[in-house]
Amino acid sequence: MAPSHEAAVTQISAAVRAFFTRRESFRVFHGSTNSTRPGHTGRVVDISALSNVLEIDQTSKTAVVEPNVPMDKLVQATLAHGLIPPVVMEFPGITVGGGFAGSAGESSSYKYGYFDQTVKGVEVVLASGEVVKASATEKPDLFKAAAGTAGTLGITTKLELGLIPACRFVKLAYHPYSSVRETVEAVKRETENPENHYVDGILFSKTHGVVMTGKLTDEIPPSQKPQTFSGSWDPWFYLHAEKKSLQSRTSDPTVDHIPIAEYLFRYDRGGFWVGAEAFKYFGNMIPFNKFTRWFLDDFMHTRMLYRALQGSDMSFGTMVQDLSLPYDTAEAFIDYTDEQLGIWPLWLCPLRGVSPPTFHPFHQSEEGKPQPMLNIGLWGAASKDLSTFINQNRDLEARLKELGGRKVLYSHTYYTEDEFWALYDKKWYDGLRESYSATTLPSIYDKVHVDVDKVQNEQKERLGRSWISWLMTCWPFPGIMGIRNAIRSGDYLIHRQPSWTYWKMGSLLTAQKVDGKKVVPVTATTTTTATATRVEIGGS
Template structure:
């Protein structure tokens, strides 16, 4: 039944796409939600929000057939029923399978497994002319490689076959305190070659306080040790917990605790890492403490935070970027951002090397050979200038410095590159050949999807209504209203955690 329903929906999508193609009309994809920080476009849409089912989980083959609009928490909930999890699980529960494939989704297991799409066996797609095809390493391998990370600009992913791995009850989580940026980066490099690690990431709280976090899947936990929870309203936000646990100890120091596997996978959801603190700073009158975080908990999860961000139109004035660099230049880049933007903390996520051409961050530095090298992703999320001209200048300078140091952006975020600058970073010829071969020339390009129209951006608050809607505290209340009106977070949380606890009880 699930497959029949899937085929019917895909057939309708293909017919609509074919109609757009025959009239040479471009379109955009609507899947019902977004974790992008780019402004939402409201022109011609193909609605794929109905593709939100898990078609099949095969425990013997350790695979899952999944539609693109399935979010991470729904996927993990279903796979845990079979004692399995995806190798790469994006840290926000609302990120979808399709978003992970079409974007550059990486997490703390990506040093081992690569980007989310590198755990995909095959993908069913509707091409821009309405054809329904399958792509994999053996069937249309050029499309399979090109569609990953190209933001839906080569066609619409309608079903994805994922690899799965064996789940364990806990992640043995170890915090490695380091005393400066250089030592923290070096510790990341050391831990990613440790074969016992299943997960590696890090947080740099300041120039003198860094923490590398390693994780190992395990079914064993000392009886005297309590597992840690970060999913309920009274729990600490994860980054605050890590900071508190490591602030009063000297460097280097190692400490270990045990997180139930689902608690680990979505540990950064509450507070959106630390971006949720900006909501408290914005309103000012609400103190930031454990009691207020408990009281406002339903607004402090990433599903609600992203909806509030789009509803308030407050993307401007906030830097929300993931920037990947060679290990050799990462420290210099952090020195630059600390001087120019003074944004802390920073998230570190090591990424496995990937061969170009690709829209994923990729580098051949350092070394005389041109083989791809591992990269270190730096999550740079915080306040910037509220003056529009200065804000644009800050972003332009950030992009310039990133290019100078051999880095690349993760393209979920706003970009300010000119057309020439963008295509100097990515292989235009390879991309155009794919677009021509698979009839995708009527679709927007990757750059057209991610670029900011600077002239429009500078003039967006000229009208009186625009100025009022962007003013304090109107913009904030508009975001709250939009999040409540369209939010579905409360439909997800109780079911997920109840079923996860049932999984634990069945296993012992």
């Protein structure tokens, strides 16, 4: 590999070894755009330099990348070789490392599994400072466990990804349904159709659902224009899907031909539909229409939405959960969330079954065979009262367990330690931490659970500090602070000229002109540097 990578890993290894010798814990700094956590001054291992696509091999259909490479830069690099990752997380700023360390799934995960299941091997700096390689044949226990354990077994510094041939378009069909049961059944049925490459669904209400099936193709009818979603005047995808499904009610499914990268990141603008909550937050001050979505487009991409949420300190009061259930209990769970929370729309993402032990959601048959699951994206406003919000989450976790479901662990988790380890294999996990010298690192429970007492005490302290502190918790100041934080990040500049839109209309493999500018694809010997926000999905 490139000397710069080896030099960076040597430096990281030395820093980790020094902390290990002193038996000190530390945190990992992924990049300058991440907000820092208090109380870690002087105990930081900086891996922000690991942000490069190191190699793409067209013959073996693999890519060797560093962990801080975001999805948009990865797709840009692989498309230049006529290839794409089998599973691409729907937000451009999610990183390779974040997807591997978390439980990242998308509309192709019913076929290929979670993102980490497309990874062929990894390089890891253990907590002792030792640099090791792990794969299905070399340290397979570490390789299996590192996926989904939020970086609690070591620092992943390099990954080898499998790739598949790309096509220019995804032919996407919108199938409407008039009930939750029909929609859920249709999702499962479409995953069994070998002609489909992508399947996901949206429930807009209990009486309106749409299932979207995608097929890779290089052809587009002469009479049809490609449908895009990245432009400021383009529709947000979920609004477009709703419109298309209504058009399909009395006829065959309507069909779009979407340039491949536009499909992969179709939910970026509006962050699925969470961006609409920003309009609701400011009430009647900002109407929600095509003009205002165009005018505020800089703020409506997921990198900026994440920045605004972090800066507003409003993650408490907002339900951001991905819950995976067996297909036969999904409807009962949706009935529960409708009654208790009233959050719509809901995202439906089918997932391939996985075998325990794992921190991915899993479900087994009576014979112990892994079963496919349905992920339900539950994202929307919840109670603004902290105690009520905590109780809503606790009740949600209890109902999920009753129905045989499990959470994706990037989100707020309120389980007690006993409740958490009743769901996962603690003996397996603790054994790995001992074997790979990881006991000085925080455990996965330490990383994912919300310390309720600490949060409540911090809120009381903040409110009692001064009248100014109290005022800053009142509408609309948290929202204004969130906007300020998003602007200061500068992330809107990334979305003004997204590299992956270069493949909207032209060939995947040849230089072309887009908007009057010549675009030259990345060559096999090019090292592509990726500088972008790290959006974590349970990452370290």
